[in-house]
Amino acid sequence: xxxxxxxxxxxxxxxxxxxxxxxxxxxxxxxxxxxxxxxxxxxxxxxxxxxxxxxxxxxxxxxxxxxxxxxxxxxxxxxxxxxxxxxxxxxxxxxxxxxxxxxxxxxxxxxxxxxxxxxxxxxxxxxxxxxxxxxxxxxxxxxxxxxxxxxxxxxxxxxxxxxxxxxxxxxxxxxxxxxxxxxxxxxxxxxxxxxxxxxxxxxxxxxxxxxxxxxxxxxxxxxxxxxxxxxxxxxxxxxxxxxxxxxxxxxxxxxxxxxxxxxxxxxxxxxxxxxxxxxxxxxxxxxxxxxxxxxxxxxxxxxxxxxxxxxxxxxxxxxxxxxxxxxxxxxxxxxxxxx
Numbered sequence: 001x002x003x004x005x006x007x008x009x010x011x012x013x014x015x016x017x018x019x020x021x022x023x024x025x026x027x028x029x030x031x032x033x034x035x036x037x038x039x040x041x042x043x044x045x046x047x048x049x050x051x052x053x054x055x056x057x058x059x060x061x062x063x064x065x066x067x068x069x070x071x072x073x074x075x076x077x078x079x080x081x082x083x084x085x086x087x088x089x090x091x092x093x094x095x096x097x098x099x100x101x102x103x104x105x106x107x108x109x110x111x112x113x114x115x116x117x118x119x120x121x122x123x124x125x126x127x128x129x130x131x132x133x134x135x136x137x138x139x140x141x142x143x144x145x146x147x148x149x150x151x152x153x154x155x156x157x158x159x160x161x162x163x164x165x166x167x168x169x170x171x172x173x174x175x176x177x178x179x180x181x182x183x184x185x186x187x188x189x190x191x192x193x194x195x196x197x198x199x200x201x202x203x204x205x206x207x208x209x210x211x212x213x214x215x216x217x218x219x220x221x222x223x224x225x226x227x228x229x230x231x232x233x234x235x236x237x238x239x240x241x242x243x244x245x246x247x248x249x250x251x252x253x254x255x256x257x258x259x260x261x262x263x264x265x266x267x268x269x270x271x272x273x274x275x276x277x278x279x280x281x282x283x284x285x286x287x288x289x290x291x292x293x294x295x296x297x298x299x300x301x302x303x304x305x306x307x308x309x310x311x312x313x314x315x316x317x318x319x320x321x322x323x324x325x326x327x328x329x330x331x332x333x334x335x336x337x338x339x
């Protein structure tokens with residue numbers, strides 16, 4: 001093994017507002033050895049996601065909150081370095097909830113099993129956390145299964161320069177839709193249009209963002225892939241068409257506040273909007289097929305993937321705030337160790 005220490009970020013206190021390094025204890029332990037039926041995984045890349053903030057909070061959510069004193073939950077990709085398990089061979093590349101730590105012990109009692117990736121991947125490992133990983137699958141299922149876009153539809157996606165939103169717009173284009181992204185700042189807006197092929201962008205940091213939204217959706221909105229919540233969600237909903245669809249993926253604008261998210265829901269009634277909240281694990285049985293399609297699109301250049309990579313596990317608690325400050329392009333990943 002390449003290191004004789006396992007660093008772990010353990011949740012020390014539930015964050016108030018912005019996540020702080022002081023919300024964690026950084027503990028060093030010996031590298032674990034596998035027991036019967038277990039395998040030890042060296043964590044290579046850690047996925048940082050808005051849902052990390054939810055997991056840290058004691059609130060109603062789709063998984064139990066991370067307990068105080070427990071290793072912080074997080075998705076990752078790693079290599080098996082020792083194994084007493086028939087499910088994992090030394091050298092296997094795996095992905096799963098490996099946590100904010102250098103090493104993870106996978107075993108038969110894992111609530112969500114760690115999955116073995118194919119040996120010959122057509123894309124790099126960080127992309128397997130992004131466009132071809134859970135964020136890509138979130139975009140894929142949310143848009144195609146719940147948004148049900150038809151050729152010619154106008155699809156609006158908020159947080160469009162982020163990991164999920166950037167893929168949503170590109171899948172919309174592959175399905176013959178008009179893709180409109182809402183992003184923060186002229187650079188991100190330029191990137192999603194010129195690099196990713198969106199038809200139009202709305203800069204929510206500009207004072208006239210509402211007018212921009214109106215100008216680029218002259219025929220209204222058929223699908224709103226909602227990532228942000230708050231006043232942006234309300235402005236988009238006010239422009240949605242009769243019988244339009246709204247996959248509700250996230251409400252990131254409220255995650256660092258203690259206020260519950262509120263919105264004007266009258267358009268849902270008046271326009272008969274179909275709103276459906278979802279979590280990517282709702283579609284577990286379809287992962288393999290969807291991952292293959294996403295990997296093919298990325299490998300053939302039909303979808304462009306982008307990762308913002310931060311070096312060093314020790315930087316995870318500060319790096320995660322980039323998600324809420326809009327400092328990342330595409331998928332935000334921490335590189336923990338060399339492949």
